Amino acid sequence: MIEEFRDPLENYDPKEYCDPIERTLAEESVLTIQHRPYTAISPETSVKDALRTLSALDISCLMIEEGGELVGVFSERDALLKIGTDIDSKGDNPVSDYMTANPIYVHDTSASASALCVTAVSGYRHVPVVNLDGHIQGIVSPQRVTEFLTNQLSLN
Numbered sequence: 035m036i037e038e039f040r041d042p043l044e045n046y047d048p049k050e051y052c053d054p055i056e057r058t059l060a061e062e063s064v065l066t067i068q069h070r071p072y073t074a075i076s077p078e079t080s081v082k083d084a085l086r087t088l089s090a091l092d093i094s095c096l097m098i099e100e101g102g103e104l105v106g107v108f109s110e111r112d113a114l115l116k117i118g119t120d121i122d123s124k125g126d127n128p129v130s131d132y133m134t135a136n137p138i139y140v141h142d143t144s145a146s147a148s149a150l151c152v153t154a155v156s157g158y159r160h161v162p163v164v165n166l167d168g169h170i171q172g173i174v175s176p177q178r179v180t181e182f183l184t185n186q187l188s189l190n
Contacts (some may be wrong), residue, residue, distance in 0.1 A: 161174045
């Protein structure tokens with residue numbers, strides 16, 4: 035005789051949160067944090083052009099994409115630590131020589147807390163957001179997280 039299937043989670047009690055922010059961080063997708071606009075360049079872009087882009091757009095981080103997929107990030111920190119004052123000798127080199135390759139990212143379906151966890155654990159200030167196919171969806175920055183949390187606090 036075949037027993038009827040019983041779902042082991044049928045008596046599952048939903049999570050109780052201490053406050054609305056905890057609920058938001060656990061249940062809201064990372065896409066609820068402003069993640070656009072973002073700027074992406076190719077790995078072949080020269081360091082000088084990458085620095086010009088950062089300066090012209092007044093941003094701190096560029097995503098490096100190849101074939102629509104994230105392959106790295108290039109930030110002000112990369113420029114300072116890896117290039118420093120050697121812009122004359124390194125400025126024409128491709129940004130791929132100095133980018134952070136294979137960066138840590140979050141999926142667009144991840145909880146918003148995951149972006150904060152990546153920042154806290156990895157020490158990166160900017161967290162790329164990609165879909166399950168690896169295509170860039172945006173980037174989460176400290177300013178965007180602060181705005182997100184401020185908005186959540188004002189709603190509650």
